[in-house]
Amino acid sequence: MKVELLELAEDRVRFLLRGVTPAFANGIRRACLAEVPSLAIDEISIYDNTSVLFDEQLSLRLGLVPIKAEDLSLYRVPEECDCGGAGCPACQVGMTLTAEGPATVHSGDLRFGDPGVKAAFEKIPIAILGEGEKLMLEGIVTLNRGAIHTKWQAGTQCGFKNLPQIRIGENCEGCGKCVDVCPRKILATGEGDGKVKVTDPTSCSLCKLCVVECEIGAIEVVPIKDIFVMKIDTDGSISAKDLVEGAAAEIKRRASSLSQRLGELS
Numbered sequence: 001m002k003v004e005l006l007e008l009a010e011d012r013v014r015f016l017l018r019g020v021t022p023a024f025a026n027g028i029r030r031a032c033l034a035e036v037p038s039l040a041i042d043e044i045s046i047y048d049n050t051s052v053l054f055d056e057q058l059s060l061r062l063g064l065v066p067i068k069a070e071d072l073s074l075y076r077v078p079e080e081c082d083c084g085g086a087g088c089p090a091c092q093v094g095m096t097l098t099a100e101g102p103a104t105v106h107s108g109d110l111r112f113g114d115p116g117v118k119a120a121f122e123k124i125p126i127a128i129l130g131e132g133e134k135l136m137l138e139g140i141v142t143l144n145r146g147a148i149h150t151k152w153q154a155g156t157q158c159g160f161k162n163l164p165q166i167r168i169g170e171n172c173e174g175c176g177k178c179v180d181v182c183p184r185k186i187l188a189t190g191e192g193d194g195k196v197k198v199t200d201p202t203s204c205s206l207c208k209l210c211v212v213e214c215e216i217g218a219i220e221v222v223p224i225k226d227i228f229v230m231k232i233d234t235d236g237s238i239s240a241k242d243l244v245e246g247a248a249a250e251i252k253r254r255a256s257s258l259s260q261r262l263g264e265l266s
């Protein structure tokens with residue numbers, strides 16, 4: 001297997017996976033969605049809520065606020081913590097929210113017991129409070145996995161596609177019709193031998209509109225079976241790099257565990 005980085009930002013990574021099966025690429029995708037732990041508000045006690053939102057609506061919104069930690073490795077999933085899930089500083093952190101209208105309450109108004117923990121984005125709207133309306137609540141933030149509940153799902157858009165091979169035939173006349181229909185704008189004419197050129201095959205969506213448009217069959221788009229373009233976006237609670245590394249580590253851990261179990265049976 002070979003990995004080739006195409007793009008790396010704090011909340012997005014794109015890379016090529018060469019020499020793997022679709023099942024392996026899908027394993028990385030699924031692990032990014034469901035198996036890499038992140039923080040989320042898990043329990044809420046509401047002492048005062050005179051806003052127009054029901055307590056349940058408020059709780060749902062708060063649960064979906066992405067929360068990040070300076071050092072996530074300090075936290076444990078409750079079931080895997082030494083306290084056995086009873087609750088301790090290693091597996092939970094307190095959160096409070098107090099506000100009075102008129103005001104718009106944002107995620108940046110949440111206060112956490114650990115100064116290294118904060119909302120990933122400051123301006124996510126939680127509630128609009130009218131004159132004299134109040135919110136007073138506290139909650140518990142825990143670490144867990146997207147497989148347990150979506151609020152712990154750090155991966156948002158996680159997908160992959162085969163890398164296409166775009167072949168331009170000798171009979172290409174450089175008419176530019178395929179250039180005009182390409183929705184990704186990755187075809188260009190006007191240089192060198194006059195034939196159409198491909199500027200970025202990794203951005204091709206395999207829609208084949210170019211193939212349909214070319215009346216003389218001079219362009220062909222074929223998916224390469226064992227090379228995949230992976231695109232992973234996060235909700236901001238952890239970096240895209242940490243998400244993919246966490247997914248790979250989880251697959252490795254499971255494979256080792258399976259191998260060990262099978263060894264015990266033989």
Ligand code: SF4
Binds near residue numbers: 172176178189214
């Ligand atoms: S591939 Fe076909 S449509 Fe595209 S420039 Fe060449 S001849 Fe024209």
Ligand code: SF4
Binds near residue numbers: 221
């Ligand atoms: S298959 Fe679609 S995205 Fe790819 S080059 Fe052709 S028109 Fe563009």
Ligand SMILES: [Zn+2]
Binds near residue numbers: 081084
């Ligand atoms: Zn604990």
